Amino acid sequence: MPDTSKGEGHSSELRYEVFNREFMPHIDSMYNFAFRLTMDEDDAHDLVQDTYLKAFRFINSFEVGTNAKAWLFRILKNSFINDYRKKSKEPSKVDYQEVETTYNSEDTPDSAHTVDLRADAVQDLIGDEVANALNALPVDFRTVIILCDIEGFTYEEMAKILDIPIGTVRSRLHRARNLLKEKLKSYAGSMGYDI
């Protein structure tokens, strides 16, 4: 019986089986993540396709029984960064590295303010309004909220996906949530809700 724990030397049949069993079930989550990163259906389409093709190409480095979803999300995140940086060569595009540095939570102190927002104002918001607030965040803050609150990854998994220390995951999430509250308050206020 072949050792199926590691991908080394997997037969073609076994690679296909692993791909279908371990990777394909996560395609909806992957598509949603890709869309929230790119904010464009065509780009999300390309990003998911590239990610799954890469995942199959490097399937031998995937250890069966480990977290396939986290493994796939890491590939997608890296593909997004590489593709975004490639696109940022165009003069009209923002440089991702510049955006990341500007919002790096290690460089700027934590805000000591608390956002004055009522829970029932948030409850009154519909999905589109919540999504708009999320989409308005800078991409690295949007990413940690998606990974934690929507996809349910642990901090440790997020650290591996994003290739950052767990401490940075914590602080970035905290800052992202403060920013999100500000956006939600702004949307709720503009909709006429009692905030």
Next chain:
Amino acid sequence: MNTPNINPVESDCGGKVLKETCEHHEECMKIIQLILDGEATEDEKDHFRNNIDVCLPCIKSLELEKCIKDSLCNKIEKRPCPEKLVALIKEKITSSKE
């Protein structure tokens, strides 16, 4: 004889005195988020348990954070991956296998 409440930052609610200001709210906010994320240490959980019943700002913040987390998880539309994309990926994988 009633003793007047000389502490302006406390209010009496059903016999339980609730703080109306939190002198370390930023730290409490971090712990609240760790609790809701399931990532708090035992010490952080103890801090939370000891303070949450008596601190009004923290009670409100907990409610708000729960509400936001719930909204993100349940209100935002989750689109299924387009069937054409699924089929295209499977076709490319199959053709590379042959």
